[in-house]
Amino acid sequence: MDPSSCHGLEVEAKVEQGPLVDMQMADLRVRVEERVFAVDRTLLERGSEYFRALFRSGMRDCQQEDLDLKGLNARGFAIALDVLAGGRPTLSGDEILEAVECAVFLQVEPLTKHLVNLLNSDNCLLMYHTAAMFGLLELYNSAALFIRDMYRDLEEDLKRLPEELVEYVESLEPSVFVAVGTHSSCTSTELPHAATRTVCYLNEDKNCWKVLTELPMEVSTSMAGVAVLENKLYIVGGLCGVHKKASESFFCYDVVTNVWSALASPQQPRYNLMLVGHEDHLYMIGGEYERALMSSVERYHVSAGTWSYVSDLPRPVSGGACTKALSRIFVCLWKPMETTEIYEYLPSRDRWALVTTLIRHQSYGHCMVGHRDDLYVMRNGPSDDFLRCMMDCYSLTSGQWTPLQGHYPNSRGALFTAAVRGDSVFTVNRTATQEYTVTNKTWKQRAQLKGFPRSGSMWTFFLRLPKADTMPGRNSVIDS
The missing domain is CATH 3.30.710.10 (Potassium Channel Kv1.1; Chain A)
Structure with missing residues (x-):
């Protein structure tokens, strides 16, 4: 390199x-x-x-x-x-x-x-x-x-x-791979489409996707913030209704009780934001409001049920990437067309610290996942190979970047949603769900399972579900 x-x-x-x-x-x-x-x-x-x-x-x-x-x-x-x-x-x-x-x-x-x-x-x-x-x-x-x-x-x-x-x-029950598509909040005229407004999980043993829960009518996942903290699913912000207004809703889903709860709205509505959970707090980072980019960050204290502002990002950003590694919060701030900066949020100091900068010629878009002490940044290839998915690994221990050889699910954004469980990374699109084993900074394909049969972009994460016999009505198989 x-x-x-x-x-x-x-x-x-x-x-x-x-x-x-x-x-x-x-x-x-x-x-x-x-x-x-x-x-x-x-x-x-x-x-x-x-x-x-x-x-x-x-x-x-x-x-x-x-x-x-x-x-x-x-x-x-x-x-x-x-x-x-x-x-x-x-x-x-x-x-x-x-x-x-x-x-x-x-x-x-x-x-x-x-x-x-x-x-x-x-x-x-x-x-x-x-x-x-x-x-x-x-x-x-x-x-x-x-x-x-x-x-x-x-x-x-x-x-x-x-x-x-x-x-x-x-x-104990293992974590399962969960996905939800992009849906705006519903009105009475949209009720016929409500059947697709479901959060689904992958049954790896039977190789099929099953319904976990339905989204409340008021919930939007379109450009929303989605995160899991303490085995509960949180969805905040996004775009709602036919006029695509910034949503003020904030909902929590408890997988054990199968109950959705409306929570206190944040102080600033926004969409195209990042959301990450850390030590009884959720951080709503950046985003847009009325097409204006935002650098502000709001923090939700889960136990207290209150929102407060913390230090702004170094610059406004929407559609950024964030993840956790070693229980530390990292965000990617992307500068078109070639620069990616990674910042860490230091809660005890309430500040953002620049960790590293990566320069790649004509890279577009990205997502980021953490595994052990490594951050994996995924991006599209140069303009002459837009569908190719490239990856670079940053070691928090050594402070070094390593470009990974080859490319990973290489078409239609398959790698631009990824979630980590143990030493495995799961990626999904409509065609296939692929599991990769991560060893020595190398991703090796381990299994290919059924894809998620929903069009459009999606959110993916892991949840630990109750035993199947305690989930009546939540196990129907969705069609391919």
Whole structure:
């Protein structure tokens, strides 16, 4: 690859990682085994329930400048300090075990979340078994769900675990591939077409698409924001009615109860926007209103049910691409005809940080998905081969771009909707649903299933459905 075709990693995108500890802020010495750590007391109190309780207890220990922690591994404590300081360390097998022990002993929630973010097919069985031994419930549940989604690949290795751990995984339901077409909100004159206003899922065993739910009449998916958070589907904005006005609606679908709920409308109606969920919040990013591009970003607090503005994008954008990787939010801002910039949103600082820039001659449109610590950006080829789908991979760890050889579903936008489950990526069009296995930054076709029989563009995502026998009326097969 021509070195001039991409820019290096911007240092501001890593400002949250920080050093292990700022020595000027250290006001406490902690002895663990034979090592002594100079630590900021406030850092420990903020990130560890153990230290928070200790420092607020009024006991003599809370006033001392030296503490001696017994029964804890020094390397695990060092990992915890790194994470509390904003680091994102990769961990070996032994380090995972020691980090889990420390997360439990000191009740370090940020370390637990970091371990969940590191889950992959190489370490998930170790994470699962270790979390079970130490009683780290959040990691235990997350690892079990991850393993269930990759059951075909891990089935033989899973048998090496204790029987009760295997039984728990097998009791869970795997995520299923879900799609919904483009539909405007309905009026009474449009009722004959309501039969196609369905959210459908792919039954991989029987190779057929089945109806999951019908869209409420007020819901528009035309240029709307669609996202899944905590196994619930959210749809906001878009275009509605014959006059194509910006919709103010905001709906949530609970797959377990099969109930749609209308939620508080955002402050600014918009369409052609990006929507992504992260830690009890939904971010409505960019878009258009009355044909004017927008840079504003609204955040919905799910638990509180309220909207608020956060920092604007660096520039207005509509129809952009966004994804999550390692529980971090990334957006693509595309500059016709050749430049793609990737920004990360830093919630703790409420700012957008430039991560990298990619330059490709005459590329059109794109989507982006995250897998492990990689971002895959898909785009059409040069103008002389518009239907060809090209792909570049950006490593968040190394800060390097890698152009992928060959091309992937190469016609009619098949790759311009993609969703990740474990080490698989699913893409779909009317002709076929294709599953790719991602290994070493290479996509290898694994299976081809029936396409989604709806015309127009579509949204795709994964949901974890209840057992089939608890879904009456939600399993009818849709026609090809």
